[in-house]
Each structure stands twice: as C-alpha cells, then as structure tokens.
Amino acid sequence: MVNWTSRTSRWLLQCSLWSAVFWSVSGFDINRNDNLAVYWGQDSSGKQQQLSFYCQDDVYDMIPLAFLYVFFGIGGEPMIDFANICSSSANGVFPGTQLANCSFMAQDIQDCQNKGKVVTISLGGATGDVGFANSSQAKDFADTIWNQFLGGTSDIRPFGDAVLDGVDLDIEGGLPTFYGDFVNQLRSHTDNAKKQYYVTAAPQCPFPDANLGQVLNASRFDAVYVQFYNNYCGLNAPDQFDFSVWDEWARTASPNPDVKIFIGAPGSATAAGQGFVDIAQLQQYAMSAQATYDTFGGVMLWDASDAYDNNRYDKAIKTSMSANGREVSNPTSGSGNGGSGGGNTTSGGTSPTFPGSTSPGPSGSTCLVQQPLGEELLWSGGQIRTSADIRALFTSQSVRMMARQSRDVLKSFGEIARRRVSSLVLRDSTSTIVRPKYKLHRRVASL
Numbered sequence: 001m002v003n004w005t006s007r008t009s010r011w012l013l014q015c016s017l018w019s020a021v022f023w024s025v026s027g028f029d030i031n032r033n034d035n036l037a038v039y040w041g042q043d044s045s046g047k048q049q050q051l052s053f054y055c056q057d058d059v060y061d062m063i064p065l066a067f068l069y070v071f072f073g074i075g076g077e078p079m080i081d082f083a084n085i086c087s088s089s090a091n092g093v094f095p096g097t098q099l100a101n102c103s104f105m106a107q108d109i110q111d112c113q114n115k116g117k118v119v120t121i122s123l124g125g126a127t128g129d130v131g132f133a134n135s136s137q138a139k140d141f142a143d144t145i146w147n148q149f150l151g152g153t154s155d156i157r158p159f160g161d162a163v164l165d166g167v168d169l170d171i172e173g174g175l176p177t178f179y180g181d182f183v184n185q186l187r188s189h190t191d192n193a194k195k196q197y198y199v200t201a202a203p204q205c206p207f208p209d210a211n212l213g214q215v216l217n218a219s220r221f222d223a224v225y226v227q228f229y230n231n232y233c234g235l236n237a238p239d240q241f242d243f244s245v246w247d248e249w250a251r252t253a254s255p256n257p258d259v260k261i262f263i264g265a266p267g268s269a270t271a272a273g274q275g276f277v278d279i280a281q282l283q284q285y286a287m288s289a290q291a292t293y294d295t296f297g298g299v300m301l302w303d304a305s306d307a308y309d310n311n312r313y314d315k316a317i318k319t320s321m322s323a324n325g326r327e328v329s330n331p332t333s334g335s336g337n338g339g340s341g342g343g344n345t346t347s348g349g350t351s352p353t354f355p356g357s358t359s360p361g362p363s364g365s366t367c368l369v370q371q372p373l374g375e376e377l378l379w380s381g382g383q384i385r386t387s388a389d390i391r392a393l394f395t396s397q398s399v400r401m402m403a404r405q406s407r408d409v410l411k412s413f414g415e416i417a418r419r420r421v422s423s424l425v426l427r428d429s430t431s432t433i434v435r436p437k438y439k440l441h442r443r444v445a446s447l
C-alpha cells in the first residue's frame with residue numbers, strides 16, 4: 001500500500017478548460033476503440049522482417065508473437081517458433097530442451113515496448129500441440145510462462161531480459177479444459193505486479209468457440225481478437241458476419257465487463273483460406289462497429305508480414321479507425337464499474353464512482369497538470385497527501401472516476417499507484433469522457 005505522507009512527488013493542479021484528467025503510463029490504452037493488434041512471427045507472406053521493423057511507426061498497438069506452439073516439449077519445456085527470424089533449428093536451444101533461444105530479440109521487443117506497444121506471447125496456433133491434463137498442470141504452466149516470458153525469473157528466458165506484456169491464447173486444438181486455471185493462475189502473478197499485463201484470446205467467429213469458449217466465460221480477458229475468417233461467419237460473408245454475438249457476450253457473460261472485442265481480419269488475400277476483404281470493406285466494418293458497439297476495441301490482423309506488404313493494409317485500417325477513435329467504456333461497466341472477475345472496486349464493487357463523487361456539484365474546470373516527479377501534489381493551495389484528499393478532489397469536481405484498468409483491485413488512489421494503472425479516466429457529471437490531455441510518462445509506481 002502506498003503511503004502518501006511519504007510522497008515526495010509534486011503535482012500541480014491548474015485550471016484549464018479541461019474538466020477531466022487522463023493519466024497513462026504508456027502510449028497504449030486498452031479502452032480505446034481504434035487499437036490495432038497485428039500478429040507477428042509466422043511469416044505468412046514469406047517476407048517477414050524482424051520485429052522492430054514493424055514498430056517504426058504508430059500503426060501497431062498490440063503485437064502477439066506467434067507462436068509458443070508446444071506446451072510440454074522435450075525436457076518438459078515449451079517450444080517457440082518465429083519462422084525466418086528465430087527457431088529451434090536456426091538459433092540454438094536451451095540445454096536439454098527444444099526451446100529456441102531467441103534472446104537476441106530482446107532489444108527488438110524493448111524497442112517496440114518503448115514506443116508504447118504491447119508485445120505478448122501467443123500460445124497455440126493452427127498446428128499447436130497444446131492443452132492440459134489437469135488443473136495442477138495448467139497452473140504450473142502458468143508459472144512457467146510467468147517465469148520464462150513475463151515478470152518472473154528463470155534460467156530459461158527465451159527473450160532474455162525482455163519482459164513481455166502478457167499472453168494471448170490462440171488455442172485451436174486439444175482439449176478446452178483447464179485454461180481457466182491457467183489464466184487465473186497467471187492473473188495471480190500479474191495482478192500483484194507493478195507492470196500492467198494483458199491477457200487476450202483469439203477465438204474463431206462461430207460462437208461459442210470450441211476451444212476457448214470455456215475459458216472466455218471463466219476468466220478475465222482484456223481483449224478478444226475474433227477471427228472473422230476461415231469460417232462461414234467471416235468478413236467475406238456479410239450476411240453471416242455478426243459482431244453482435246460477441247458484443248452481447250462481452251456485455252453479459254464476460255468476467256471482465258470491460259473486455260474489448262476486435263474484428264480479426266486477414267492482412268492479405270493469401271493470409272487466410274477465406275475472409276479477406278479489400279481495405280474499403282474492412283474500413284466499413286470497423287467504422288460501423290466503432291459507431292455501434294461500445295465493446296469494440298479495434299482490428300486484429302493476421303499477420304504483420306502480409307498486411308505490411310499488402311499496400312500497407314495495416315496502416316490504412318489504423319488511420320481510418322483513428323479518425324473517429326476515442327476511449328469508450330462498455331455499457332455494463334459504464335453504469336456499473338463492476339469489479340472484473342471478483343475483487344472490489346473503488347466503492348464496494350458496484351458503483352462506477354469514487355466514494356463520494358456521485359453527487360452533482362459545481363462543474364469543474366480544474367484539471368491536473370503533470371509536474372516533474374519529485375515534487376509535491378498541490379491542489380487549490382492545499383497539499384494532496386492521502387487518498388482521502390484525492391477523493392475530496394473528485395467529490396468537489398463532481399467527476400466520476402473511471403479507473404479503466406485493473407479496476408477490480410482499485411480500492412484507493414494508493415492502490416492505483418501501486419498497480420501502475422495505465423489509464424485513469426475522469427468523467428464529468430454528464431458522463432462525458434474528456435479527451436486525454438495529460439499523460440504521465442513515468443511509472444506511477446516510481447512516484
């Protein structure tokens with residue numbers, strides 16, 4: 001727990017036209033509806049470049065590395081493969097395993113992360129040898145993933161000192177059982193970490209997904225990249241394409257009421273058996289979903305090599321989404337800020353408001369201005385030292401605080417700081433989300 005009285009950080013509050021505040025520790029914001037997730041690793045086009053090549057511009061937001069395709073290989077360790085960039089055969093393995101040593105990719109990964117992109121390890125794939133025999137094996141595997149790829153420690157770190165931002169489940173075979181145990185165990189690590197981690201899944205469009213349906217109903221996901229291709233319900237079949245099924249799941253069944261649904265699309269005509277549509281059609285789908293569904297989070301493309309070489313299909317869809325992009329709260333949570341998957345929110349788990357901030361008050365025109373770290377937090381001439389002070393600020397401004405990340409564990413502002421929430425949005429009493437203006441570029445946890 002954060003002890004505010006020991007803070008040396010100084011923030012200055014200053015008036016402006018802005019009635020709300022946005023703090024972010026990275027460029028990435030899971031609550032926007034214009035994020036682009038692009039799979040990298042399987043060299044779908046045959047011209048795959050190294051990872052950092054695709055991070056040169058602002059086009060990609062989330063990059064699942066595809067794939068960790070064997071859960072329990074030789075020596076009981078997983079196997080990863082990134083085609084022409086890193087593989088067991090070309091790059092050497094950790095002793096006694098067939099797990100490729102891709103630690104030369106650490107800098108590439110960090111380059112992408114430093115540009116605000118989220119880089120995750122994707123488990124599975126179409127040819128994956130995956131699945132669990134029982135609950136304890138699933139939990140142990142979560143520990144392995146945590147130690148080898150995320151914030152844990154292990155002699156085996158396939159990406160060296162790079163710490164990935166989370167896990168994607170692209171499970172397309174094996175038994176659907178025990179993935180809930182896997183994700184929940186993984187969350188037990190990530191929820192206690194200072195870094196923000198993301199868990200995503202890539203089900204196919206027929207609902208419910210045969211492989212991921214169970215875990216989607218059982219665990220908290222931040223985003224779901226629905227594969228609207230290679231199926232009757234793909235983008236190429238407008239009569240069958242149905243985003244609303246996934247929207248309804250997100251609103252009514254997902255343990256994380258803020259889960260974002262992405263439209264997954266092939267990046268080129270050859271990227272998938274069927275489902276590819278020209279860019280104008282994809283833009284139409286995305287902009288329609290953006291306008292219609294609060295659960296829409298953006299577009300997912302398979303894969304980077306295809307999309308990049310297809311006349312920058314990736315950039316074209318990102319640009320059109322960004323034109324109308326904004327932060328959106330899901331309807332379930334917009335009126336409920338419900339704890340995602342257990343745990344308490346700021347005010348007992350049901351209210352969207354910070355304690356005491358519901359009653360209408362003078363319309364605030366005050367906003368926080370980021371000051372260099374190492375100074376104190378000031379507001380209206382008074383110091384803000386405790387979370388109660390911050391609650392008072394919120395009350396006086398009659399803003400509704402929407403802690404859009406990790407809301408299930410937010411109990412106080414101290415909690416927010418401790419968990420390094422990546423995005424904290426304040427709303428005015430009319431529920432209008434105010435555009436982000438100020439960003440905290442350094443870790444809240446380092447305050």
Ligand SMILES: *[C@@H]1O[C@H](CO)[C@@H](O)[C@H](O)[C@H]1NC(C)=O
Pocket residue numbers: 092093094095101102103104
């Ligand atoms: C992995 O590769 C790096 C160089 O990329 C090397 O320094 C390291 O020793 C290798 N680790 C093992 C266990 O072979």
Ligand SMILES: *[C@@H]1O[C@H](CO)[C@@H](O)[C@H](O)[C@H]1NC(C)=O
Pocket residue numbers: 133134135136137
């Ligand atoms: C779980 O499955 C693994 C792999 O088959 C096995 O080694 C282990 O004994 C099982 N554990 C339990 C508790 O059944």
Ligand SMILES: *[C@@H]1O[C@H](CO)[C@@H](O)[C@H](O)[C@H]1NC(C)=O
Pocket residue numbers: 208209212213214217249253
């Ligand atoms: C998940 O929950 C939804 C809504 O209750 C249900 O329609 C769906 O069948 C469930 N999925 C599985 C795999 O049970």
Ligand SMILES: *[C@@H]1O[C@H](CO)[C@@H](O)[C@H](O)[C@H]1NC(C)=O
Pocket residue numbers: 343344348349
């Ligand atoms: C959630 O908050 C309520 C009301 O403050 C409290 O009674 C309950 O014990 C809390 N639950 C957890 C899991 O912290």
